[in-house]
Amino acid sequence: MPRFQEKRELSINKLVEVALRLFASKGYEATSIRNIAGEAGMSLGLLYNYFKSKDELLEEIFRRSVEDIHASFVQSPEQGGSGIEQHIRQTVKLLKEKQDFWKLLHGIRIQSEVVRQLMTEMQEQTAYIEDRIRQNLIEAGIPFPDLEAKLLFASIDGMSSHFLLYDHYPIDDVASLLIMKYKK
Amino acid sequence: MPRFQEKRELSINKLVEVALRLFASKGYEATSIRNIAGEAGMSLGLLYNYFKSKDELLEEIFRRSVEDIHASFVQSPEQGGSGIEQHIRQTVKLLKEKQDFWKLLHGIRIQSEVVRQLMTEMQEQTAYIEDRIRQNLIEAGIPFPDLEAKLLFASIDGMSSHFLLYDHYPIDDVASLLIMKYKK
Amino acid sequence: MPRFQEKRELSINKLVEVALRLFASKGYEATSIRNIAGEAGMSLGLLYNYFKSKDELLEEIFRRSVEDIHASFVQSPEQGGSGIEQHIRQTVKLLKEKQDFWKLLHGIRIQSEVVRQLMTEMQEQTAYIEDRIRQNLIEAGIPFPDLEAKLLFASIDGMSSHFLLYDHYPIDDVASLLIMKYKK
Amino acid sequence: MPRFQEKRELSINKLVEVALRLFASKGYEATSIRNIAGEAGMSLGLLYNYFKSKDELLEEIFRRSVEDIHASFVQSPEQGGSGIEQHIRQTVKLLKEKQDFWKLLHGIRIQSEVVRQLMTEMQEQTAYIEDRIRQNLIEAGIPFPDLEAKLLFASIDGMSSHFLLYDHYPIDDVASLLIMKYKK
DNA sequence: AATGAATGAGACTTCATTCAT
DNA sequence: TATGAATGAAGTCTCATTCAT
Numbered sequence: 001m002p003r004f005q006e007k008r009e010l011s012i013n014k015l016v017e018v019a020l021r022l023f024a025s026k027g028y029e030a031t032s033i034r035n036i037a038g039e040a041g042m043s044l045g046l047l048y049n050y051f052k053s054k055d056e057l058l059e060e061i062f063r064r065s066v067e068d069i070h071a072s073f074v075q076s077p078e079q080g081g082s083g084i085e086q087h088i089r090q091t092v093k094l095l096k097e098k099q100d101f102w103k104l105l106h107g108i109r110i111q112s113e114v115v116r117q118l119m120t121e122m123q124e125q126t127a128y129i130e131d132r133i134r135q136n137l138i139e140a141g142i143p144f145p146d147l148e149a150k151l152l153f154a155s156i157d158g159m160s161s162h163f164l165l166y167d168h169y170p171i172d173d174v175a176s177l178l179i180m181k182y183k184k
Numbered sequence: 185m186p187r188f189q190e191k192r193e194l195s196i197n198k199l200v201e202v203a204l205r206l207f208a209s210k211g212y213e214a215t216s217i218r219n220i221a222g223e224a225g226m227s228l229g230l231l232y233n234y235f236k237s238k239d240e241l242l243e244e245i246f247r248r249s250v251e252d253i254h255a256s257f258v259q260s261p262e263q264g265g266s267g268i269e270q271h272i273r274q275t276v277k278l279l280k281e282k283q284d285f286w287k288l289l290h291g292i293r294i295q296s297e298v299v300r301q302l303m304t305e306m307q308e309q310t311a312y313i314e315d316r317i318r319q320n321l322i323e324a325g326i327p328f329p330d331l332e333a334k335l336l337f338a339s340i341d342g343m344s345s346h347f348l349l350y351d352h353y354p355i356d357d358v359a360s361l362l363i364m365k366y367k368k
Numbered sequence: 369m370p371r372f373q374e375k376r377e378l379s380i381n382k383l384v385e386v387a388l389r390l391f392a393s394k395g396y397e398a399t400s401i402r403n404i405a406g407e408a409g410m411s412l413g414l415l416y417n418y419f420k421s422k423d424e425l426l427e428e429i430f431r432r433s434v435e436d437i438h439a440s441f442v443q444s445p446e447q448g449g450s451g452i453e454q455h456i457r458q459t460v461k462l463l464k465e466k467q468d469f470w471k472l473l474h475g476i477r478i479q480s481e482v483v484r485q486l487m488t489e490m491q492e493q494t495a496y497i498e499d500r501i502r503q504n505l506i507e508a509g510i511p512f513p514d515l516e517a518k519l520l521f522a523s524i525d526g527m528s529s530h531f532l533l534y535d536h537y538p539i540d541d542v543a544s545l546l547i548m549k550y551k552k
Numbered sequence: 553m554p555r556f557q558e559k560r561e562l563s564i565n566k567l568v569e570v571a572l573r574l575f576a577s578k579g580y581e582a583t584s585i586r587n588i589a590g591e592a593g594m595s596l597g598l599l600y601n602y603f604k605s606k607d608e609l610l611e612e613i614f615r616r617s618v619e620d621i622h623a624s625f626v627q628s629p630e631q632g633g634s635g636i637e638q639h640i641r642q643t644v645k646l647l648k649e650k651q652d653f654w655k656l657l658h659g660i661r662i663q664s665e666v667v668r669q670l671m672t673e674m675q676e677q678t679a680y681i682e683d684r685i686r687q688n689l690i691e692a693g694i695p696f697p698d699l700e701a702k703l704l705f706a707s708i709d710g711m712s713s714h715f716l717l718y719d720h721y722p723i724d725d726v727a728s729l730l731i732m733k734y735k736k
Numbered sequence: 737a738a739t740g741a742a743t744g745a746g747a748c749t750t751c752a753t754t755c756a757t
Numbered sequence: 758t759a760t761g762a763a764t765g766a767a768g769t770c771t772c773a774t775t776c777a778t
Contacts, residue, residue: 003778004740011741027295029213033769043743048770107294110287110348111211144361150346151339151358158342159335164294174335177328181365191758217752227760228753238752371757372761379762395663397581401748411764416749475662478655478716479579512729519711519726523703526710530702532662542703545696549733559737585773595739597776606773739778747771755763 012050012060014040020061024100027107028058028114055114062118065101066125069094073132083136084182088156092175095160103164129153140182152182196234196244198224204245208284211291212242239299246302249285250309253278257316267320268366272340276359279344287348313337324366336366380418380428382408388429392468395475396426423483430486433469434493437462441497451504452550456524460543463528471532497521508550520550564602564612566592572613576652579659580610607667614670617653618677621646625684635688636734640708644727647712655716681705692734704734 018040022031033054037044051057072094081089095102105122112119134149142148155178163171202224206215217238221231235241256278265273279286289306296303318333326332339362347355386408390399401422405412419425440462449457463470473490480487502517510516523546531539570592574583585606589599603609624646633641647654657674664671686701694700707730715723 007741025295026297027213029211030295030297032767034767044769045744045771046742049741052770054769103294107291110291110345111209111214113210113214147354147357147361150354151343151361154342154346154358155335155339156342157345158338158340161294161341161345162334162338170331170334173331174338177331177335188758195758216750218750229755229761230759232753233758236753375762393663394665395581397579398663398665400746402746410762412748413750413765414763417762420749422748471662475659478659478713479577479582481578481582515722515725515729518714518722519707519729522710522714522726523707524710525713526706526708527703529662529709529713530706538699538702541699542706545699545703563737584771586771596774597740598738600774601737604774741775741777743773743775745772748769750768751766753764755761757760757762 008050011042011046014042015047015050015057016061016064019057020100020104023058023061024103024107028104058115059118061101061104062121065098066121069098070125082183083139084133084152085179087133087136088175088179091156091160092171095163095171099164102160106161106164137182142182192234195226195230198226199231199234199241200245200248203241204284204288207242207245208287208291212288242299243302245285245288246305249282250305253282254309266367267323268317268336269363271317271320272359272363275340275344276355279347279355283348286344290345290348321366326366376418379410379414382410383415383418383425384429384432387425388468388472391426391429392471392475396472426483427486429469429472433466434489437466438493450551451507452501452520453547455501455504456543456547459524459528460539463531463539467532470528474529474532505550510550560602563594563598566594567599567602567609568613568616571609572652572656575610575613576655576659580656610667611670613653613656614673617650618673621650622677634735635691636685636704637731639685639688640727640731643708643712644723647715647723651716654712658713658716689734694734
């Protein structure tokens with residue numbers, strides 16, 4: 001009987017993985033359910049045994065990714081360096097590990113429509129991140145921490161976009177330069 | 185010169201305007217040709233008199249927008265301030281004036297697919313902009329101008345994203361802060 | 369330009385006619401949109417130019433039929449005979465003329481679900497008919513007109529069902545017998 | 553005789569009961585096998601252990617219901633009143649007891665298609681009932697017993713329909729009125 | 737006996753595009 | 758120029774049914 005659970009989870013994981021990859025490379029709207037099921041090596045119908053709709057599949061992808069990212073941020077190992085440095089390094093690390101999710105997110109976040117609900121939740125995450133940045137800036141004794149947090153967050157976001165957009169983007173170097181700016 | 189041309193241009197302008205608005209708010213894939221023609225107050229057939237396909241309509245939007253932006257950058261009036269300051273101020277100005285185009289662009293640039301051709305052209309624009317930034321940084325005597333250009337470009341891009349994404353984003357303040365960083 | 373209107377109405381009429389026939393003989397659920405478009409000699413897509421959904425097609429069928437029936441009842445020509453006699457004769461006449469609609473109605477009215485809205489409107493019609501019957505009974509000086517109206521209405525309805533159900537049902541004879549019962 | 557048989561019958565009974573309820577309220581076509589198995593608290597596979605198809609499940613429902621009804625009619629306890637009165641009272645009693653089956657039947661009998669076989673069998677039942685009515689009318693010395701049987705049968709059927717269709721339908725009163733009409 | 741994973745046909749619907757007028 | 762009728766492919770989703778366990 002636990003065999004069912006195993007197969008179930010196997011199929012679900014495969015679907016989530018494939019869907020994330022396709023959504024990332026072609027976009028949510030341009031990716032068909034048929035395409036996903038096909039690439040996952042299963043029938044169209046089976047997908048619908050596990051997900052009530054394309055939307056719900058997207059939601060599951062978000063749920064899992066956000067969870068992973070949150071966990072990763074919370075339990076970030078104490079490396080050397082200032083809070084700001086750690087934050088930026090951790091972000092870059094996550095960016096590399098979860099490229100597909102970031103691509104999906106960047107491709108979907110401006111034209112929500114389908115996913116307004118998801119975006120609302122993302123905003124909370126975003127606010128949390130900006131707040132963390134602000135705390136780090138305060139610790140570092142930077143003036144205007146509110147505005148600086150917005151700027152730093154934007155810089156990190158822009159850097160991430162360009163990394164996803166251009167081949168061979170020297171993200172580590174750019175990140176180092178950014179970190180340097182916040183050292184006294 | 186006769187009425188034909190006038191009406192023709194009027195219709196085309198209307199279509200480009202409406203399509204840009206819809207693509208910006210709902211995304212390219214999620215916007216239907218019917219929807220565009222309807223909102224523009226004309227028939228499906230007429231739209232196809234002016235544009236051979238949905239793609240071509242998108243291309244025209246890009247052509248016009250890129251042209252406008254380029255013109256605006258080239259003939260930017262000599263205001264006071266450093267080259268960097270002028271560049272940033274000009275970017276913010278354009279961002280506000282052409283929000284819909286930037287939304288469309290941000291929503292489409294990562295998952296090209298349909299528009300790989302357009303993206304190739306955009307890359308040239310992008311390289312040109314990054315180069316301009318680098319020139320300005322060199323003029324200002326900033327070290328590591330190559331890397332600094334990448335970072336500054338990313339910061340401006342990120343700031344723009346957040347402006348498009350969040351209501352009441354204090355873009356002018358963030359821009360001022362960013363400018364300040366590059367003053368000796 | 370009025371040519372469009374003509375074609376439009378021609379197509380719509382054809383669709384309504386075919387759909388009514390198929391819904392009547394196979395039932396609403398068991399009749400596919402493809403089937404309807406096919407029998408009407410047009411493409412699937414065209415149907416959706418005129419009707420937003422299968423439901424809406426059903427609604428249009430109801431709208432038209434109810435309208436016809438109402439009109440027919442209101443302007444029933446003054447024949448000889450009591451009000452009751454006229455009512456029954458008129459019902460039988462309509463029953464014969466609109467067999468398909470009655471079949472559809474009888475096959476759908478108990479399991480509403482899809483069409484709860486339609487059924488609510490039908491109830492009003494039903495109440496109106498029962499009231500007319502009651503008025504006639506009162507005129508004829510029949511005691512217990514409320515209950516008698518319910519019984520007579522039920523008898524007419526049952527008679528109609530059997531006419532739709534069985535071949536060669538002697539509806540006119542049964543109707544005559546029923547009429548006879550309400551003659552003093 | 554062992555446990556197997558017991559559980560088997562328990563499951564089958566549950567399925568028949570649930571299916572009848574759902575078919576009655578939503579219609580045969582609109583009720584899915586999944587829905588039935590779910591409401592019955594068992595798996596899809598198990599349902600298919602007992603019934604080869606959806607059709608067969610419907611057939612079993614009919615078989616059981618017709619059997620029950622026949623039995624009930626045959627062994628109707630000798631109450632007071634004429635044959636006609638007894639018949640009508642017995643019909644009303646059965647109507648109340650087996651509302652779901654009557655709903656199903658009324659919703660399916662006009663658009664047979666799937667169930668032409670079942671309907672053929674039902675016709676025999678129907679003929680039998682009409683014949684019983686005729687016998688009773690003959691006993692009561694009513695003239696034109698053939699036609700009168702058709703009318704009375706239709707009245708009973710119509711009354712039943714309205715009972716199933718409308719809330720708070722005063723079926724007993726209507727039935728009493730009908731009975732009264734056949735008392736000398 | 738019992739589960740639910742798995743399938744594929746077919747349902748409804750939308751869409752970009754073409755064409756006669 | 759201008760209309761919208763017409764098409765057919767493709768999209769999302771549901772369903773009855775089978776099968777390995």
